[in-house]
Amino acid sequence: MQKSKHYLLIETLMKRIRMDDSETPTIQQEFYRLEAGLSGEQKLKRLLTDFYFKSDFHIFYNFECKNSNGFTHQMDALLLTPNFLLIIEVKQISGTLFYKPSLHEFFRVQDQLNENFPNPFDQAYRHQLFLEHQLKTWQLSIPVYHIVVLANYRAKLDESLNNFPIMHMSGIPRFIEKLYKQHPIPRAHLTFLQKQFEQLYEPLPPRRTIEKHRLRNGVLCKQCDYVNEMYYKQGYFICPVCRAKSKEALYETLLQYRILVSPRISNKAFREFFNIPCIHIASKLLAKAALEKHGTNKGTYYIIPERFD
Template sequence: MLLLERTKSSKLIMLESLMRRLAPADSDYSYFKESYQRQVAGFEGEKFVDREWFDMPNLGSHYLFFNYEFENKFGFPHQIDTLLLTTKFLLILEIKNISGQVDIDEDKHQMIITRPDGTLKSYRNPLDQIRRHSQHLILLTQLNVSLPIVGALVFSNPATIIGNVPKNFPIFHSSGLRFFVQKLLKNYPEILQEKRLEKLSGDLLSKLKRQEVKPTINLSRIKKGVLCENCHFQIEMKYQGGLWHCAECGCRNKKSILQAFHDYRVLVSNKITNSEFREFFGIESIDAASKILIRLGIETVGEKRGRHYLIPPDIFTK
């Protein structure tokens, strides 16, 4: 049973907003664009592997968690690409979407990627990350469950060349996932009854804690206002007669403001005052700003000068 759907990570959502609002001429634009492209590739790779689960026979009683996030007892975050809970074991998958050859050096704790153009790049060892996740899944010990935890590194890109990697750790292409899981199901004995499995899945879900990621740059560098999607978010729209109007292409849109609110929530804060709204959205009139905010039905907290508005996570889908 799929218990937790695949969603975009907070980092990817933040970078999407930043790409809309950071000028291409900015000194850090290339850095953030590369980071954004890596996040997109990773997300697409995860979705590619997800399809394997829905074509996998004889899984038995199980619960699947996509993009599972939690905090350990020290308050540090963990993000697990895929978590499979069965009556026999708990499986942690780390998914990589890589073009080129991958070599992993356990002694030096690094992963080396050789790109098709011959360039080399070094990254942290993903096996260390899987082991860290395993060590901190203390929910199991709290419930007195001695369920084995298994980790595997899965490559979603069929073109990835798996080079020199440790032989004692499961590392394979996504096409091998079903065979690997079936082998685990065959080799591990039954430990949990279905009721206990259901209880454990609920406990894991209750510990879900999404991380909010904010940009590491001064927000004075981002573009303000309601931006025109037709103009690739390069032109700031003006508010006229209840609509947002683009002087460049002539586009008029009532909902463009929702995208801007989403970006403000992701990049700045989930709270905004009338004054902050006018400053960021380019509205001069206090009354006009109040009417816009009231019309959107955004929750308010406080009174008079202490009043602020809470921007919901789903503002863009309203």
């Protein structure tokens, strides 16, 4: 499952934002929302992994790209088959959902509270139009569909949604079967289709940034849920509270810096972020991490890779 860059940023920010920052509760809420979304996508993945497709197929989860106008598209799942394409939007909404089609208004009622949500049909339809256009430029004519699925089986769908492409996730296999019946003839080679979409795919940047001074410094203890700061001693980071001893914390903290601040780090920035005042220890740790080194003297900086193997 491909986590978006935005998810990674918020997930890391949860561990690093200062507790007294005014935005901390908002960021926590955002994280729980994203986590719920991800768990919905995972449910869909499990369901489709157990499904017998009638043709070759490929599924992109969290497909992200930009269109020719420079605007972005983010689809929770995109199913490619030689017969048709299906955009799947996954919603983790509880309560009872209602729709006022003439107003394009999508809302839910829960605990007698009425709350509006972004209209998922308009969102998915926008993706559909884009894909139809894109297929045309590849000189393909394959029908494109969209469907909104609810990952939360407790959610209720009001009758006002009857004629709209929304259903509980469990209905997806039947829905796909129906599409195969409607479109029994393949219209493209899956390999070609998949290759085009792989080229189109472009991970989108996070939807926000954070100023460095709003982050906590120091190497934070994973075992203590990133609450306590570890100190460095003879090759290890040690937690004064739970006594955890870690070499991995070096890499984890570097990755946190990469996600929140920059893939470039100088010796000085390293010392600040790791809260290690000694320039020699900092140099030693930077060398140990085997980061790619650039520049000379005061202009020296290192590149933190996307992952350490």
